[in-house]
Amino acid sequence: MIHYYRLSLQYKGTRYSGWQVQPDGKTVQGELNQALKKITKDEDVKSMGSGRTDAGVHALDQVVKIAIHLEINPENLLKALNSNLPEDIRVNSAAISDEFFMPTVHAKSKEYHYRFTCGRSVTAFQTEFIANQSFELDLEKMNKACKLLLGEHDFVNYFCEGTDVSSTVRSIFECEILVVKEVGMMPAHLMLRIVGSGFLKQMVRLIVGALWNVGRGKISLEDFTKSLGSPRGERMGAVVPPEGLYLARVNY
Amino acid sequence: MIHYYRLSLQYKGTRYSGWQVQPDGKTVQGELNQALKKITKDEDVKSMGSGRTDAGVHALDQVVKIAIHLEINPENLLKALNSNLPEDIRVNSAAISDEFFMPTVHAKSKEYHYRFTCGRSVTAFQTEFIANQSFELDLEKMNKACKLLLGEHDFVNYFCEGTDVSSTVRSIFECEILVVKEVGMMPAHLMLRIVGSGFLKQMVRLIVGALWNVGRGKISLEDFTKSLGSPRGERMGAVVPPEGLYLARVNY
DSSP states (O other): OOEEEEEEEEEOOOSSSSSSSSSSSSOHHHHHHHHHHHHOOEEEEEEEESSSTTTOOOEEEEEEEEEEOOOHHHHHHHHHHHHOTTTTEEEEEEEOOTTOEEEEEEEEOOEEEEEESSOOOOTTTTTTTTTEOOOOOOHHHHHHHHHHOOEEEOOTTTTTTTTTSOOOOEEEEEEEEEOOOOTTOOOOEEEEEEEEEETTTTTTHHHHHHHHHHTSSSHHHHHHHSSSSSSOOOSSSOOOOGGGEEEEEEOO | OOOOEEEEEEEEESSSOOOOSSSEEEEEHHHHHHHHHHHHSSOOOOOSSSOOOTTTTTTEEEEEEEESSSOOOOOHHHHHHHSSOTTTTTEEEEEEEOTTOOTTTTHHHHHHEEEEEESSOOOTTTTTTTTEEOOOOOOOHHHHHHHHHEEEEEEEEEEEEOOSSSSOOOEEEEEEEEEEBBTTBOOOOOEEEEEEEEOTTHHHHHHHHHHHHHHHHHHHHHHHHHHHHSOOOOSOOOOGGGGGGEEEEEEE
């Protein structure tokens, strides 16, 4: 008999080639499956995340459904997993899951954070956690651009080609840039907080790349607005580095 | 002709066997000397820190005097060093130094921070930055113990044997435990902030070990007071892990 559990996972993505199991390369899902096999003493384990995260990208609350042959108290499952997973992957919570729960399809919205410093030297502590951008940025103008992102748009200019998707239309519910104060080892920095119905491959990192160019004055708010729809045109910015990105929450 | 410069360095100690150059093992001073040799194209470089930090211990402001044969604008020295040092060692500032400045002897006081979580599970992001202690702690009682540390004491019970020191008497000027709020990836935690005339080898980590035992109720405030003086008696606690410790400031 198969038993289903729902997990919330946090991980530091630095050492991994992303969430999804790959033929070669360490992945978060790969480590989770390994730990599950060890706990269940069974090779037949399945796991399904709410979505992929790229290499180097972190998660504070990745929702995962697992299917195993072992019946186990969720609290004991949590403890067993945290004893068998590497230190940079932790289980926040575990519960019994409905057999029909689909972490991907049933997600109503997702929240991502992107942390970055700007216009100052990088600190010794931020390299795996907070990206750097060496220019001074106009925060007010960037927050205006954030407001333009709200609502439904065709994000054809904000996704990585080569991925097969039925539609590039997504809705953004919340978007703002926050100032985060210094905390000892971590420097003061800026954080984009974005909540949307769903995100295409590299969409958040392309949005941040465009916002950086808005903040530097390389792109006008008018051009930014135009980019939020078809036809596919020039990219508004680069894919920013993965270390600043966090899958912060999946809402069901 | 020899030129002297004064640097402030920050480093993440995780990958290093401490500050001081060693015959084998990567050290922060070793990396600094390497970078200086590269910049000056000269094997004859000297560096002297304000004091040693142990393996895994971090620094936010380690003061270092260097002696090189190259005359260079301090701003350019800073840039050249930051280009040649590993990402987890950064130069905060550089200035021309008095020939007779001694980073060790001339330090009037030093400030250390020790960060730790307690009574909850460890997060995926804290392992190299914030230590964990699995018991619930009585913060009020610990802060009472912090007050008892103020003033001049013989710290014969709070130093690592085998080191040659002329006196184990030191003065503590400030000592308190602060509550630090959660910042996204970094969990809420406690931080000991301690300022003293100087610190013996592993003194801060032994003090924290004793404070944890005070907080757990394993040691009374009376016994703690007695431990702050000779004769050498039983240890009041373990040497706590290095990852929570930061050399935060050296005052001259």
